[in-house]
Amino acid sequence: MGKFGKITEVNLRDIRFPTSLEHHGSDAMHGEVDYSGVYVCVKTDSGDGLVGCGIAFTLGRGNEIILKAVEVISKFAIGQELDNIFSNFGKFWRQITQEGQLRWLGPEKGVTHMAAAGLFNAIWDIWGKKVKKPVWKLLADMTPQEIVNLVDFSYLSEVLTKDEAIEILMSNKPTQEERERILLKEGFPAYTTSTGWLGYSDEILAQKCEAALKAGWTKFKMKVGSDLKDDKRRAKLIRDHIGYERDLMMDANQKWDVNDAISWMKELAEFKPLWIEEPTSPDDVLGHAAVAKALKPYNIGVATGEHCQNRVIFKQLLQANALSFLQIDSCRVGSINENIAILLLAKKFNVPVCPHAGGVGLCEMVQHIIMFDYLCVSGTKDGSRVCEYVDHLHEHFVDPVQVNNMAYMPPQNPGYSTEMKQSSLDDHDFPNGKVWDKLIREGKFKT
Numbered sequence: 001m002g003k004f005g006k007i008t009e010v011n012l013r014d015i016r017f018p019t020s021l022e023h024h025g026s027d028a029m030h031g032e033v034d035y036s037g038v039y040v041c042v043k044t045d046s047g048d049g050l051v052g053c054g055i056a057f058t059l060g061r062g063n064e065i066i067l068k069a070v071e072v073i074s075k076f077a078i079g080q081e082l083d084n085i086f087s088n089f090g091k092f093w094r095q096i097t098q099e100g101q102l103r104w105l106g107p108e109k110g111v112t113h114m115a116a117a118g119l120f121n122a123i124w125d126i127w128g129k130k131v132k133k134p135v136w137k138l139l140a141d142m143t144p145q146e147i148v149n150l151v152d153f154s155y156l157s158e159v160l161t162k163d164e165a166i167e168i169l170m171s172n173k174p175t176q177e178e179r180e181r182i183l184l185k186e187g188f189p190a191y192t193t194s195t196g197w198l199g200y201s202d203e204i205l206a207q208k209c210e211a212a213l214k215a216g217w218t219k220f221k222m223k224v225g226s227d228l229k230d231d232k233r234r235a236k237l238i239r240d241h242i243g244y245e246r247d248l249m250m251d252a253n254q255k256w257d258v259n260d261a262i263s264w265m266k267e268l269a270e271f272k273p274l275w276i277e278e279p280t281s282p283d284d285v286l287g288h289a290a291v292a293k294a295l296k297p298y299n300i301g302v303a304t305g306e307h308c309q310n311r312v313i314f315k316q317l318l319q320a321n322a323l324s325f326l327q328i329d330s331c332r333v334g335s336i337n338e339n340i341a342i343l344l345l346a347k348k349f350n351v352p353v354c355p356h357a358g359g360v361g362l363c364e365m366v367q368h369i370i371m372f373d374y375l376c377v378s379g380t381k382d383g384s385r386v387c388e389y390v391d392h393l394h395e396h397f398v399d400p401v402q403v404n405n406m407a408y409m410p411p412q413n414p415g416y417s418t419e420m421k422q423s424s425l426d427d428h429d430f431p432n433g434k435v436w437d438k439l440i441r442e443g444k445f446k447t
């Protein structure tokens with residue numbers, strides 16, 4: 001038996017939070033947002049009692065489909081020695097994502113890919129716990145060769161080879177210790193979206209802006225895209241509060257056709273947004289490039305990534321100059337493994353990575369990845385690099401994010417910060433947990 005043990009069980013729970021009741025998380029395309037996730041628990045036969053916890057993030061009903069997909073995929077993990085997975089995680093990742101029958105549903109996109117991410121997220125958590133390191137540190141302590149072994153480089157070679165990846169990683173090693181010292185002291189910069197959800201009334205927007213300013217926030221994101229007149233009114237309200245010396249980002253969540261995106265954002269240019277996020281379909285690489293070109297004279301960058309299905313689409317977005325800010329997501333693509341490939345691509349094209357984190361557990365996970373990026377890949381916090389922060393649901397985590405002075409502080413506990421409190425899991429289990437049972441009996445939700 002290997003020292004880390006064999007995977008013996010993968011248990012799943014359908015966990016949902018009724019965030020739609022107060023319009024948290026709402027945007028131009030997702031009005032009734034219940035932040036949810038399939039909670040994945042991986043156990044081994046090693047006798048240490050450690051459990052790896054992962055999340056496959058969805059909205060509400062999405063859980064029903066993802067849960068089944070994780071259940072099917074997990075069969076390929078049960079019986080596997082963790083030592084074998086850890087010594088060549090890239091190979092295991094490929095076995096799962098290229099499984100001969102399931103790949104017909106993707107490949108490497110949508111439900112099966114997100115389900116695989118949920119499983120891999122749990123495996124990363126148990127790895128960190130087994131070696132008693134937070135995942136950012138586990139990654140940072142690896143050699144460049146160990147890091148590239150985590151990654152499947154398929155379909156990237158004309159742009160990024162394994163050898164180039166090793167070179168990038170090697171070039172950052174001599175200065176890594178100094179950055180780690182800075183990271184432990186200052187953390188990684190954050191921006192807030194909690195002031196700008198689309199379903200908030202003007203009164204709530206104003207209250208949230210005031211509270212955020214008082215807390216010291218300097219970078220804000222607002223949702224746009226449903227009604228131009230409303231967008232102008234809300235942007236003015238926010239700018240009246242935050243002034244023009246602070247950054248404002250805008251997020252359309254894929255609402256527009258390409259030409260509409262361009263004309264709408266020209267109308268909003270007076271509010272000086274740093275970026276427009278997801279202006280159009282996440283699959284439209286050339287559309288993003290057209291928006292980016294048209295908005296360049298207005299100093300508005302294009303940001304995207306939270307719905308970007310895999311490293312190949314990121315590669316194309318970068319090749320087409322379609323992005324000024326690249327938004328990795330811990331649950332959309334194949335976990336940390338695929339995100340490492342994306343970080344390396346971003347480094348190659350010199351595009352700043354600004355992670356997406358609007359959801360449950362996304363802040364907890366993605367902080368580890370962006371800290372690794374700072375330490376080992378990009379090697380910098382410059383160029384408007386900033387990680388999204390939303391202020392909901394952290395109280396349900398055993399090791400919630402710590403934001404000090406508008407920066408994510410590096411987690412110190414072992415694992416991927418994904419473990420949720422037992423009481424939170426029991427209360428939010430859908431549909432029988434206490435919270436849901438009550439809401440369903442009151443007629444506020446249907447199963």
Ligand SMILES: C[C@H](O)[C@@H](O)CC(=O)C(=O)O
Pocket residue numbers: 024025026027030033193251253306356357358359388
């Ligand atoms: C539905 C989610 O809340 C989405 O609006 C999050 C998002 O786009 C972001 O945080 O960015």
Ligand SMILES: [Mg+2]
Pocket residue numbers: 251253277278306356358
């Ligand atoms: Mg977004």
